Amino acid sequence: MNRSLVIVESPDFFVADMTRVAEAEQDRVYVLTKDVRTTGPNVIRADIRKDPAAAMAAVRRTVGTPAGVLTAQEMFLTETAALADALKLADGSREIALRARDKATMKRIWRDAAVTTPRGWSFRSAQEVRDNCADLSYPLIVKPSHGYASCGVRRVQSERELLEHLQAVSMINATVIGRERPDAGIVVEEYLDGEEYSVDTVWFDGAAACDGLMSKGTPVGPYYPDRLYHINPGLPPSVAADIIRLSHDAVRALGIRSGATHTEIRLRGGVPYVLETTNRPGAGGLFYPLFQQAHGVDFARVLYHATVATSRGEFQAAGTPTTATVTAGTHYFWYNLPHRGSGVIREIRGLAELASREEVLRCVCYKQPGGVLYPDGLNADYFCSVLGRYQPGPTDPPISEFVRSYDEALEVVL
Incomplete structure (x- = not known):
C-alpha cells in the first residue's frame, strides 16, 4: 500500500x-x-x-x-x-x-473516576517526603514518579528504610529519569500483599482489539525488578476477566484510545487494584511473540494496523482476531536475568549455550562488551531476557523455581 x-x-x-x-x-x-x-x-x-x-x-x-x-x-x-x-x-x-508518564497524575485521575487503586501520596522532592514521613504507616512502596520497568521501586518496612531509599530515588531522578523529566518527583503508596498481573492490550478508536494477560513472579527482596512474567494456564477465567476489566477501565480513564497499553494490577483479598499503566507494549514488545505462541494472535500485526489505519472499517478489514485461550499446562514466560557487579563489560560468556536450551524460544541480551552494567538492585536497565515455553510434569518444579536455573547461566567479565 x-x-x-x-x-x-x-x-x-x-x-x-x-x-x-x-x-x-x-x-x-x-x-x-x-x-x-x-x-x-x-x-x-x-x-x-x-x-x-x-x-x-x-x-x-x-x-x-x-x-x-x-x-x-x-x-x-x-x-x-x-x-x-x-x-x-x-x-x-x-x-x-x-x-501516562506521571504516576501521581494517574492516581488522581483514577480516584476521581472510581477506578480501584492503592492509596498513594506524591511529593516533589526527597526533602518533602522527609518532612511528612511521620504521618506514614508501613510497609510502603516508594518509586520515582516518572519511572519505568520497576526502576527504583522498593518496599520499605520502616522510616529508616524509607530515608535510605530516598537517596537512591533522588539519584535516579537526577540521572536516568532526569534526562527526560528534570522535574520528576517521588510517589509513596500503600503496599498490597497479593498476586500481581499485567495486561497488554492493543486499542483502536477506544475499543480493545486483543488482550494478553500475564502472571508476575513474586519479587525477591525489598526491590521490585521485573523478573518473571508468564502466561498462566491455571488462572481461573473469572479472575482473568476481572483483571482485564479493571485494566480497561484504567486505560479509558486516562483517555488512551489507540495503540498499545501495558497495565500492572495486584490483588488484595481477591479484589484487583491497578498500580500503573502506560501506552507502550510490555517489555518493549518482547511479550508479543509469547502472546502469538500462546494465543495464535499476532499482536505486532494488530498494533501495526491500529497505528496506520485511518478508520474503523480499514482496521477491521485488516483482520483482528480476538484472543484465544492458552494451551493447557503450558507456561509461556519472559525472564529478566539478574547479574553480579557493575562497571564496563569486557566479556559476556554463556550466551550461545543459553540460547540453545530446548525450552528457550528467544534470548535477547541488551548489553555487549564495552557497554556499562549498572547495579542490579535498582533495575536501572535490563541485562538479558529469555523467552521460553515450560511444560512441567507432575514432579517438575513450578515455573517460579524453574527459571532460577537461568540465574547462573551467564558470566559477565568486568
Whole structure:
C-alpha cells in the first residue's frame, strides 16, 4: 500500500517485528534515532528529545507525512506523541502521554473516576517526603514518579528504610529519569500483599482489539525488578476477566484510545487494584511473540494496523482476531536475568549455550562488551531476557523455581 511508519528510539527486535508486518503490506518502516550505531537506508538521524523541531523536519524531508509514528520505549512516549500531533496524525496525544508518564497524575485521575487503586501520596522532592514521613504507616512502596520497568521501586518496612531509599530515588531522578523529566518527583503508596498481573492490550478508536494477560513472579527482596512474567494456564477465567476489566477501565480513564497499553494490577483479598499503566507494549514488545505462541494472535500485526489505519472499517478489514485461550499446562514466560557487579563489560560468556536450551524460544541480551552494567538492585536497565515455553510434569518444579536455573547461566567479565 506504500504507507510509511516511523518508529522512534525502539529496540531492534521491536523494529524487526514491525518491519515484518510492514513488508507483508508493501509498506515501509523508518527508524528515527540519534544512535550512530543504527545504520541503513531507512534510518532518520535526529535527536527527538534535544531538538524536536529538527526531528520533525527530518521526518518531513525523508518520508513526507507518515501513516503513523510510535515507540516501544516509555522514556520517549511524550516526544513521540508530540511528533504525532505536529504531523497532524493525532490531536492531543502529547497531553495523554504526559498523564501516562506521571504516576501521581494517574492516581488522581483514577480516584476521581472510581477506578480501584492503592492509596498513594506524591511529593516533589526527597526533602518533602522527609518532612511528612511521620504521618506514614508501613510497609510502603516508594518509586520515582516518572519511572519505568520497576526502576527504583522498593518496599520499605520502616522510616529508616524509607530515608535510605530516598537517596537512591533522588539519584535516579537526577540521572536516568532526569534526562527526560528534570522535574520528576517521588510517589509513596500503600503496599498490597497479593498476586500481581499485567495486561497488554492493543486499542483502536477506544475499543480493545486483543488482550494478553500475564502472571508476575513474586519479587525477591525489598526491590521490585521485573523478573518473571508468564502466561498462566491455571488462572481461573473469572479472575482473568476481572483483571482485564479493571485494566480497561484504567486505560479509558486516562483517555488512551489507540495503540498499545501495558497495565500492572495486584490483588488484595481477591479484589484487583491497578498500580500503573502506560501506552507502550510490555517489555518493549518482547511479550508479543509469547502472546502469538500462546494465543495464535499476532499482536505486532494488530498494533501495526491500529497505528496506520485511518478508520474503523480499514482496521477491521485488516483482520483482528480476538484472543484465544492458552494451551493447557503450558507456561509461556519472559525472564529478566539478574547479574553480579557493575562497571564496563569486557566479556559476556554463556550466551550461545543459553540460547540453545530446548525450552528457550528467544534470548535477547541488551548489553555487549564495552557497554556499562549498572547495579542490579535498582533495575536501572535490563541485562538479558529469555523467552521460553515450560511444560512441567507432575514432579517438575513450578515455573517460579524453574527459571532460577537461568540465574547462573551467564558470566559477565568486568
